[in-house]
Amino acid sequence: MGTSSNHPPVGIIGGTGLTTLSGLELTGERPVNTPWGEPSSSLVEGLLGDQPVVFLSRHGNPHRIPPHQVNYRANLHALYEMGVRTVVGVNAVGGIHADMGPAHIVIPDQIIDYTWGRASTFFEGDLEETTHIDFTFPYSSEARALLIDAARAEGLPFSDFGVYGATQGPRLETAAEVLRLERDGCDLVGMTGMPEAALAAELKMNYVCLALVVNRAAGKSDHIITMEEIEAAIGQGMSGVRRILEISMGGLGALTARSS
Ligand SMILES: CSC[C@H]1O[C@H](OP(=O)(O)O)[C@H](O)[C@@H]1O
Numbered sequence: 001m002g003t004s005s006n007h008p009p010v011g012i013i014g015g016t017g018l019t020t021l022s023g024l025e026l027t028g029e030r031p032v033n034t035p036w037g038e039p040s041s042s043l044v045e046g047l048l049g050d051q052p053v054v055f056l057s058r059h060g061n062p063h064r065i066p067p068h069q070v071n072y073r074a075n076l077h078a079l080y081e082m083g084v085r086t087v088v089g090v091n092a093v094g095g096i097h098a099d100m101g102p103a104h105i106v107i108p109d110q111i112i113d114y115t116w117g118r119a120s121t122f123f124e125g126d127l128e129e130t131t132h133i134d135f136t137f138p139y140s141s142e143a144r145a146l147l148i149d150a151a152r153a154e155g156l157p158f159s160d161f162g163v164y165g166a167t168q169g170p171r172l173e174t175a176a177e178v179l180r181l182e183r184d185g186c187d188l189v190g191m192t193g194m195p196e197a198a199l200a201a202e203l204k205m206n207y208v209c210l211a212l213v214v215n216r217a218a219g220k221s222d223h224i225i226t227m228e229e230i231e232a233a234i235g236q237g238m239s240g241v242r243r244i245l246e247i248s249m250g251g252l253g254a255l256t257a258r259s260s
C-alpha cells in the first residue's frame with residue numbers, strides 16, 4: 001500500500017461513463033446516510049498517487065438514478081462529512097460550441113441553470129436567518145487551473161472555457177432548445193451540473209467541473225443523438241479524463257477551502 005499525503009481527501013463525483021474509478025488504490029468503502037437522505041452510492045475511499053480520494057457515483061452503481069432524481073444534497077453533504085473540501089464533478093455533456101465535438105474535454109468557467117423542482121439548497125426549513133451565497137464564479141479558479149495544466153501536459157484536446165447549461169432531463173433537448181441555449185451563451189449542455197455546484201458553494205467547498213463531450217447537442221449535427229455515439233465518445237475520451245484526475249490530484253488536495 002502507498003503512503004498517503006497529509007492533505008484532506010479530494011471528492012470525485014463520477015457521472016455517465018465514470019461509475020467506478022480505475023487506478024484508485026482502495027482503502028475502504030462505506031455506505032453512509034446524511035440528514036438529507038442517502039447519497040447515490042457508497043463512498044469509495046482510496047489513493048490516487050499519494051492523494052486521498054473519496055469517489056461517489058452520481059447516478060449510482062450500477063447507473064440507475066436519472067439526473068432529476070439524484071439526491072445532490074446527500075451527495076455533497078456525505079463528501080463534506082468525510083472531510084472533503086475540494087470536489088471534481090465529472091460530467092458527460094453535449095457540445096454546442098463548434099469546437100466542442102465528441103471526445104473533446106472542457107473545463108468550463110460558468111453555468112446557466114435551467115433546472116426546476118430540484119432540492120437545490122441547504123438553507124431552508126427552520127432557519128435563524130436567510131442566507132444568500134455569492135455565486136459569481138461557480139467554479140474554483142485554482143482547481144480549474146490545475147485541471148487545465150494537466151490537460152495541456154497530456155496533450156489532450158481540450159478547451160479552458162465554456163458555459164455549462166444545466167437542463168432538467170432526462171430527455172435530451174430539442175434543436176430549438178439548443179439554439180436558445182446557444183443564444184444565451186451556453187457552450188455545453190448537461191443535466192447534472194446544477195444544483196451540484198451551488199450546493200458545494202453553500203458548504204464552502206472548492207468545486208470544479210471536468211466535462212467530456214459525448215455528442216454534438218441536438219440539431220448541431222446531421223443526425224439524431226444515439227447511445228451508440230455517446231458510448232463511443234466515452235470509450236475514446238474517458239481515459240484522458242482519468243489522466244487529468246491522476247495528474248492534478250496532489251494539487252487539488254493542497255487547496256484550502258473556498259473563501260466566499
Ligand atoms: C445521454 S447521457 C445523459 C446523462 O449524462 C450526463 O450525466 P453526468 O453529468 O452525470 O455525466 C447528463 O447530465 C445526463 O445525466
Ligand code: HPA
Pocket residue numbers: 092093094095167172173189190191214215216217218225
Ligand atoms: O446533449 C446532451 N444534452 C444534455 N445532457 C447531455 N449529456 C450528454 N449529452 C447531453
